[in-house]
Amino acid sequence: MNEELENELKKLRPVRPSAELISRVERALADAGETGAKIIRPERFRVNWLGLGLAAAATFLILARVDFRPTEKTKQTNVSATPSLQQKAAALPNYQATGLTQVVYSKRDEGLVFPRGAEGPSRRVRTAKRETFRWRDRQSGAQLAVSYPTEEVTLIPVSGQ
Amino acid sequence: MENVATHEDWKVCFSELAPGLVLFARQWVRSPADAEDVVQDAFVRFWRRNLSIKNRALLHAAVRSAALDLIRRDNRRARREVEVFGEAERSVQPQFEQLDDSQRQLVAALDHLPRDQREVLVMKIWNELTFAEIAEALGVSQNTAASRYRYGLAALKKTFQPQ
Numbered sequence: 001m002n003e004e005l006e007n008e009l010k011k012l013r014p015v016r017p018s019a020e021l022i023s024r025v026e027r028a029l030a031d032a033g034e035t036g037a038k039i040i041r042p043e044r045f046r047v048n049w050l051g052l053g054l055a056a057a058a059t060f061l062i063l064a065r066v067d068f069r070p071t072e073k074t075k076q077t078n079v080s081a082t083p084s085l086q087q088k089a090a091a092l093p094n095y096q097a098t099g100l101t102q103v104v105y106s107k108r109d110e111g112l113v114f115p116r117g118a119e120g121p122s123r124r125v126r127t128a129k130r131e132t133f134r135w136r137d138r139q140s141g142a143q144l145a146v147s148y149p150t151e152e153v154t155l156i157p158v159s160g161q
Numbered sequence: 162m163e164n165v166a167t168h169e170d171w172k173v174c175f176s177e178l179a180p181g182l183v184l185f186a187r188q189w190v191r192s193p194a195d196a197e198d199v200v201q202d203a204f205v206r207f208w209r210r211n212l213s214i215k216n217r218a219l220l221h222a223a224v225r226s227a228a229l230d231l232i233r234r235d236n237r238r239a240r241r242e243v244e245v246f247g248e249a250e251r252s253v254q255p256q257f258e259q260l261d262d263s264q265r266q267l268v269a270a271l272d273h274l275p276r277d278q279r280e281v282l283v284m285k286i287w288n289e290l291t292f293a294e295i296a297e298a299l300g301v302s303q304n305t306a307a308s309r310y311r312y313g314l315a316a317l318k319k320t321f322q323p324q
Contacts, residue, residue, distance in 0.1 A: 006314070009317075025172075
C-alpha cells in the first residue's frame with residue numbers, strides 16, 4: 001500500500017520555476033564569478049607562514065630586547081649629516097601645516113567575511129593610499145612635505161539578500 | 162569538501178533541482194515569487210561557500226534557513242504565517258502540474274499533513290534525498306526522518322484512497 005501511495009505521489013510533477021529564476025541565478029553566478037565575491041570561511045583561512053615568521057621574529061626581538069637604536073657615535077654622525085624631522089621642525093619654528101593629501105591608488109573588494117560577534121556577514125574592502133603632509137615656512141616660503149603609504153581595511157555590513 | 166564543479170555544472174544542477182527546491186521552499190512562504198527568491202538566495206550562497214555540488218542535504222538546509230530568515234525579516238509576514246500555521250497547521254498548497262481530481266485530493270491531503278511530516282515527504286519524493294541526507298538537512302536522526310516519512314504516508318492513507 002505504501003508503494004502504491006508513493007507511486008501516486010511521484011506522479012505529481014512540481015511546476016517548473018519561472019524562466020526568470022533560472023536566468024537570475026545564472027546571472028548571479030556569473031556576476032559573483034567575475035568579481036570573485038566568494039565567501040571566505042574562517043575555517044578555510046590558511047596559515048600564513050611568512051606572517052607567522054615575522055610575528056615570531058618580532059616576539060623574539062621584544063623578549064630579547066635587541067637594541068637597534070644608533071650608538072652615540074653614529075647619532076652624532078647622523079645629526080651632522082641629515083637632521084631628523086623633529087630636529088628640522090624645531091630648527092624651523094616658522095613652518096606651518098598647509099595641507100594633507102590622500103591619494104587612493106588601490107581599492108580591493110576581498111569578498112564576504114564573517115567577523116566574530118557580528119550578526120551577519122560583512123564585505124571586506126582593502127584600500128591602499130598615499131598620504132602627504134605639507135608644511136610651509138612663513139618667512140621664506142620654503143615647503144616641506146612628508147609622504148608615506150597607508151593601508152585601510154573596512155568592513156561593510158551587508159544584508160542577506 | 163572542495164568545489165570542483167564547473168560553472169556549467171552548477172547551471173545544469175540548478176535547472177534540474179529548481180522545481181523540487183521551489184516546492185520545498187513553498188512550504189514556508191506564501192507566494193511562488195517569494196519561494197523563488199528564497200531558492201535563488203540559498204543556491205547562490207551555497208555556491209559561494211565552495212561546497213560540493215553533490216551535498217544536497219546542505220543545499221536543502223540552506224533553502225530552509227533562507228525561507229525562515231525571510232519570514233523572520235518581515236514581521237507582518239511572520240504574523241501571517243503563524244496565524245496560518247496556527248489555524249490548521251498547514252502551508253501553501255504545493256503547486257503541481259496538470260492535476261486530475263484524484264491528484265487534487267492527494268495534494269489536499271498532503272497539504273493537511275503536519276509540517277515536519279510534509280517536509281520529509283517533499284524532500285524524499287520530489288527531491289529524491291536519502292533519509293541520511295534528510296536527517297542531515299533537518300538536524301535530526303535518520304530514524305526520526307524515516308519515522309516522519311512513515312507517519313506522513315500513514316496519515317495520507319487515511320484521507321486518500323487511490324482510484
